[in-house]
Amino acid sequence: MAKFMYLFREGPRPNLAPADLAAHLAKWSAWMGELAEAGHMLPGGEPLELEGKTLRGRNKIVVDGPFAEAKDLVTGVLFIEASTIDEALALARDCPIFIYDGAVEVRPIMPMARPG
């Protein structure tokens, strides 16, 4: 089994009625429930605040951002276990983020004991 990280990237902001919102969260709960049920879920996944600061370069300049408005903003991470990247992709296919045109970036976590 290999480890993977899902990076959730946002799509454009939808206009939401309360019922849509609840329905959407129910879909996430179902999807994550299935991942956990099938034993793919690893601990450590968390949502991220929309704001933050970045230190960059030799001069360690502090800049604000990422910004809440930015599309493709990473808003959460999840760690999962799967046999191949194709399986990890297949598991991500039912993620409800696509309903609002978002993206899931699937990144293999490098095994340090025996580098791949």
Place this chain on the structure above:
Amino acid sequence: MTASDEHALTVLFRQESGRLVAYLARMFGAHDLQTAEDVVQDTLFTALQAWRQGLPPDPAAWLFTVARRRALDVLRRRKVRHGHGQVSLESAELAAPADDDPTEDLLRMMFSCCHPSLTDDTQTALILHLVCGFGSVEVARAFFVEPGAMEKRLSRAKNVLAAEGALCEVATPEETRKRLSAVMQAIYLMFDAGYHGSLAPEPVQLDVAADAIRIADLLAESRATSTPAAHALAALTCLHGARLPARFARGALVPLDEQDRATWDPELVALGMRHLAASATGSDLTVFHLEAGIAAQHAAASSIDTTDWPEIVRLYGLLYQRKHTPVVALSYLIARARLHGPKQGIAELLALEGKERLERYPFYWAALGDLAFRAGDTDSAQGWLMRGLASARTDGERAMFTRRIASCRPS
């Protein structure tokens, strides 16, 4: 997450967004409701991202904190843009009012929505949208109109509020008195939309009725707005509301004589009776008093046969004098038929003044069909129920007529 968890979450989002708009409106003012609504949308969007991997321990408090922080950010950015230079957190903090009394925020918003230059329906629609947090699509459904038309109506109404500049202060007795009857009328219409809307396939309109009950109770219990009529309104929404779960079963509307009275909500009945007792002061006998009195008779009876029909007929008679509408006349005659028998009932219904308007109303045909059935005339019953089926507006109504037509056929 089960379906009922999801429903509870919808109600939470709705009620909290209404509460947040009412709170933020105090920060931004009536002329800038749009910003208050935008901040709420932002907050909901943040919740959408953050709650995917699990709900916070206190969702309502979470939403409130995020909304308040965002609103302060907006105010701070504005001050900077307008050349006030560096704005300290403290001064921005001053602009965020304490969340001391959410009830007062909601009432202030209710009274603001009942602007005298808006029609009854528009006031009610605005309350459903701003105070109860229903999307414009859902509000449109409650009023049987196109979503686009409702969107326009709501946005025009918000412009009217914006032109006013300030929210209506409930603490000002004069302004409160002026608008109280409009507010009560709006709650009444809201309850009615929910009560009849519960026939729609979506359960969302049951929530409309539940919210009307919540707000009517709030109005009757708040010092500035508590009047005998407000108590009567609260009583009637509670007493009718108590029967709502029994009124709709397995996708079909269930008429009063077939409802399972054991499923009527005893807590709402008790609350309604308390409001009814509190309404019996002063000299004003309003239509709310009469309607609450009728609802109380039904709530107190253990069956159709033990219902005090003479008293109900008397109350409907008084109601018809004050509220001269075909629908009230119809209810009056249906009650009279319990006293004088189905044959006389049919004759009176057929001779009813304003009958032409009622012919588009499915319950007119339901009443005729029911009386004919009780008189043993299943042919006429079937014919009238077919007309009712043709005029039915929702799946729930159609299911009721289909079932009743089937029961007319000899088995």
